[in-house]
Amino acid sequence: MKKERDVVMAVPEPILRMTGIGKQFPGVKALDGVDFRLLPGEVHALMGENGAGKSTLIKVLTGVHPVDTGTIDLDGVPVAFTGPLEAQRAGISTVYQEVNLCTNLSVAENIFIGREPRKRGRIDWKRMRARAAELLARLDLDLDVSAPLEAYSLAVRQMVAIARAVDIEARVLILDEPTSSLDAGEVAQLFKVMRTLKGEGIAILFVSHFLDQIYEIADRMTILRNGRRVGEYLVSELSQVELVGKMIGQELKELERLHGEAKRFDAPLVEARELGRPGAIEPFTLTIHEGEVVGLAGLLGSGRTEVARLLFGADHAGGGEIAVGGTPAALRTPRAAMGHGIAFCSEDRKADGLVPDLTVRENIILALQATRGWTRPVPREQQDALVGKYIKALKISPPHPEHLVRNLSGGNQQKVLLARWLILEPRLLILDEPTRGIDVGAKAEIQRLVVELSDGGMAVLFISAELEEVLRLSHKVGVLRDRRLVAQLPNDEELTTEVLMETIASGGRP
Amino acid sequence: MSALASRQRYLPALVTGCLFAAMFVAGGIRYEGFASGQVILNVFVDNAFLLVVAVGMTFVILTGGIDLSVGSVVALSTMIAATLMSGPGWPPYVVIPLVLLIGSGLGLVMGYIIHAFDIQPFIVTLAGMFLARGLCYTIGTESVPIEDATFTAFAQTRIDLFAEMWISPSVIIAAVVVAVAAYVLHYTRLGRAVYATGGSEQSALLMGLPVGRTKIAVYTISGFCSALGGVLLSFYMLSGYGLHAVGMELDAIAAVVIGGTLLTGGSGLLLGTVLGVLVLGLIQTIISFEGTLSSWWTKIFIGLLLFVFIVLQRLFSSRSSR
Numbered sequence: 001m002k003k004e005r006d007v008v009m010a011v012p013e014p015i016l017r018m019t020g021i022g023k024q025f026p027g028v029k030a031l032d033g034v035d036f037r038l039l040p041g042e043v044h045a046l047m048g049e050n051g052a053g054k055s056t057l058i059k060v061l062t063g064v065h066p067v068d069t070g071t072i073d074l075d076g077v078p079v080a081f082t083g084p085l086e087a088q089r090a091g092i093s094t095v096y097q098e099v100n101l102c103t104n105l106s107v108a109e110n111i112f113i114g115r116e117p118r119k120r121g122r123i124d125w126k127r128m129r130a131r132a133a134e135l136l137a138r139l140d141l142d143l144d145v146s147a148p149l150e151a152y153s154l155a156v157r158q159m160v161a162i163a164r165a166v167d168i169e170a171r172v173l174i175l176d177e178p179t180s181s182l183d184a185g186e187v188a189q190l191f192k193v194m195r196t197l198k199g200e201g202i203a204i205l206f207v208s209h210f211l212d213q214i215y216e217i218a219d220r221m222t223i224l225r226n227g228r229r230v231g232e233y234l235v236s237e238l239s240q241v242e243l244v245g246k247m248i249g250q251e252l253k254e255l256e257r258l259h260g261e262a263k264r265f266d267a268p269l270v271e272a273r274e275l276g277r278p279g280a281i282e283p284f285t286l287t288i289h290e291g292e293v294v295g296l297a298g299l300l301g302s303g304r305t306e307v308a309r310l311l312f313g314a315d316h317a318g319g320g321e322i323a324v325g326g327t328p329a330a331l332r333t334p335r336a337a338m339g340h341g342i343a344f345c346s347e348d349r350k351a352d353g354l355v356p357d358l359t360v361r362e363n364i365i366l367a368l369q370a371t372r373g374w375t376r377p378v379p380r381e382q383q384d385a386l387v388g389k390y391i392k393a394l395k396i397s398p399p400h401p402e403h404l405v406r407n408l409s410g411g412n413q414q415k416v417l418l419a420r421w422l423i424l425e426p427r428l429l430i431l432d433e434p435t436r437g438i439d440v441g442a443k444a445e446i447q448r449l450v451v452e453l454s455d456g457g458m459a460v461l462f463i464s465a466e467l468e469e470v471l472r473l474s475h476k477v478g479v480l481r482d483r484r485l486v487a488q489l490p491n492d493e494e495l496t497t498e499v500l501m502e503t504i505a506s507g508g509r510p
Numbered sequence: 511m512s513a514l515a516s517r518q519r520y521l522p523a524l525v526t527g528c529l530f531a532a533m534f535v536a537g538g539i540r541y542e543g544f545a546s547g548q549v550i551l552n553v554f555v556d557n558a559f560l561l562v563v564a565v566g567m568t569f570v571i572l573t574g575g576i577d578l579s580v581g582s583v584v585a586l587s588t589m590i591a592a593t594l595m596s597g598p599g600w601p602p603y604v605v606i607p608l609v610l611l612i613g614s615g616l617g618l619v620m621g622y623i624i625h626a627f628d629i630q631p632f633i634v635t636l637a638g639m640f641l642a643r644g645l646c647y648t649i650g651t652e653s654v655p656i657e658d659a660t661f662t663a664f665a666q667t668r669i670d671l672f673a674e675m676w677i678s679p680s681v682i683i684a685a686v687v688v689a690v691a692a693y694v695l696h697y698t699r700l701g702r703a704v705y706a707t708g709g710s711e712q713s714a715l716l717m718g719l720p721v722g723r724t725k726i727a728v729y730t731i732s733g734f735c736s737a738l739g740g741v742l743l744s745f746y747m748l749s750g751y752g753l754h755a756v757g758m759e760l761d762a763i764a765a766v767v768i769g770g771t772l773l774t775g776g777s778g779l780l781l782g783t784v785l786g787v788l789v790l791g792l793i794q795t796i797i798s799f800e801g802t803l804s805s806w807w808t809k810i811f812i813g814l815l816l817f818v819f820i821v822l823q824r825l826f827s828s829r830s831s832r
Contacts, residue, residue, distance in 0.1 A: 085718045100716040102709035104776035105702070113706055114699070114718050122697040148519070164717075 522770020587740020592750025617733020708775025
């Protein structure tokens with residue numbers, strides 16, 4: 001008996017084995033002979049740039065797309081799911097970045113809906129709540145299970161989604177970018193839950209763009225590049241630099257601080273004085289000079305986006321004033337702000353920015369057309385020239401102006417959005433989380449672009465949750481906390497991520 | 511947390527309840543003979559059919575849909591019932607089930623079209639509204655009186671309660687409908703799927719709920735309730751007529767919204783709908799007590815109330831999303 005267990009420990013049979021998976025989409029070979037295996041009780045990271053085939057592999061696994069070639073075995077039995085539901089029934093549950101739950105229902109209902117415990121035909125609310133509380137306690141969560149889900153943060157909703165998945169007796173749990181919108185504390189909580197589940201023998205497939213998180217939680221990783229498997233590695237045996245090299249297929253030059261020596265700024269472009277909005281952001285004073293990159297750092301919900309929205313006129317200011325180029329300006333609407341040369345690339349590229357059913361060209365030309373008014377269409381030749389120029393400059397891939405934006409990967413969508421604003425040649429470009437959820441390569445390109453733009457004299461307000469990135473790009477860093485701009489720090493040698501974190505934590509007080 | 515959460519859930523219905531109480535007290539102070547139990551019971555007697563229709567509408571609106579056909583289906587039901595009883599002389603116990611079947615069938619077809627072809631409920635039920643109203647006139651353009659002895663006897667029955675108060679059998683039928691509907695919404699999987707679908711159809715699908723079946727079910731329920739409302743209206747009017755219940759779909763929607771159900775779906779209580787119907791009924795009662803005001807003032811008050819409630823809903827939902 002004991003001996004047998006030892007053997008099992010030494011060579012764990014994979015729960016899931018995908019062999020030679022191929023998937024062809026019109027014009028793209030998304031997956032090409034990919035092998036993948038998942039062992040019980042491990043956290044397995046799936047790594048790769050955007051467009052490397054991670055999402056396709058997950059979609060093929062959960063039956064969203066049928067496979068063209070190859071086989072999927074679950075517990076040694078070949079399976080072919082027709083959809084996520086069937087996969088779920090077989091024990092493969094997926095929790096997406098956008099949590100698919102009904103926020104109007106209670107926590108308990110979200111866990112059990114469709115499978116509610118019943119007593120003589122009627123839903124047994126008491127038992128449902130008790131079981132939900134029990135289940136959440138197992139994940140170390142203390143929630144009021146009868147409260148509607150909308151009362152809780154995104155992080156908690158994600159845990160509830162996981163609780164639901166676990167209760168459906170999941171043996172394979174797929175977490176697709178679960179941490180993109182979580183703050184550090186919430187990530188820690190999620191990881192605690194993941195470790196608990198791992199201990200129970202559940203195999204977890206984890207996708208994340210945060211390398212540090214991979215190294216913290218994952219045991220093993222499979223790297224994909226251009227639809228092919230690069231290899232499977234133990235996390236402990238592959239350094240971060242090697243990993244990035246394998247992901248992008250070349251050695252990444254260390255991205256050091258991109259700016260050369262300190263520039264001097266003496267031409268203030270946008271000056272906000274005591275600008276504020278009750279309930280959103282306390283009055284702040286901020287000056288952005290021509291050619292300056294001002295970074296905004298702070299936790300999610302600390303008021304970063306609110307600052308941007310005020311400067312862009314997307315929200316009405318409750319008080320204070322703005323001057324653009326030395327003269328007072330009333331930025332009451334985004335149109336007025338655009339008239340003053342301010343452009344805003346929003347955080348939520350899906351909801352606020354891109355029109356997925358229009359082509360790359362149409363999306364890029366949208367803002368330019370809007371400033372001209374709809375009665376004076378931009379001539380087609382000019383459109384093609386401009387769009388071609390920016391597709392090349394930003395390396396948008398596929399480099400085809402008539403592709404629908406919905407078919408582009410996240411990083412390329414972000415570039416399309418950027419191109420839209422760059423075409424207007426703004427004097428101040430506001431970038432709200434431009435690199436969120438996009439891969440290392442695209443990230444580096446966008447960062448390089450920001451530097452080029454500022455060298456060309458454009459002012460940039462750069463908002464990002466990644467402190468390293470803010471630090472690398474900015475000439476000056478504004479720190480926000482609890483909807484207040486608590487400090488503005490010049491980016492010199494003494495400013496490090498530790499200093500920034502301390503400032504965020506202490507609220508700028510010594 | 512729990513107290514706050516459940517308070518939020520009941521708050522809209524509570525507001526409507528307070529409004530009803532305030533109107534009743536104000537009426538009692540202003541008019542002699544207003545502050546009696548019978549006045550409230552009369553609101554039920556006069557609006558039993560609207561209550562039943564509004565119950566069906568609540569299901570539909572909870573899924574985030576809308577049913578514009580209800581008024582026409584009510585009229586069609588009165589017309590079919592009256593014609594079959596007066597013409598070939600069919601007995602009520604055949605006619606009434608038949609009418610209910612036709613109404614449910616119409617709802618089922620509309621629900622199926624909405625689901626299968628993924629068309630906006632507004633358009634499909636608008637088509638259903640024209641269709642049913644048109645069918646009334648193909649049956650007859652005149653008002654058809656109902657003279658069936660059993661039917662009229664039942665319609666004119668008064669059920670005496672204590673202290674010389676009375677209700678009609680329609681009120682009991684409406685109460686049963688409300689009770690059954692509340693049970694279904696709260697204690698069955700269908701009911702919870704209705705809320706989930708209204709909350710987020712996409713999520714409900716991914717959670718494995720039978721969204722399509724749920725949508726078809728709510729329009730069938732609404733069709734059934736409209737037909738039953740039509741039967742109750744023919745008890746009340748003792749006639750079938752193509753011009754009955756013109757605009758009743760809007761009254762039903764108004765009652766549901768005033769009762770605190772969100773038009774976007776996913777949130778609301780059946781109790782709220784009952785209170786919404788009571789508020790509408792009480793407005794009519796107050797205006798009839800006033801005597802000098804024309805009955806069109808009812809519409810004006812309903813309009814104002816709707817504005818207030820929709821703005822309130824907006825404020826609530828924007829605050830909770832913060």
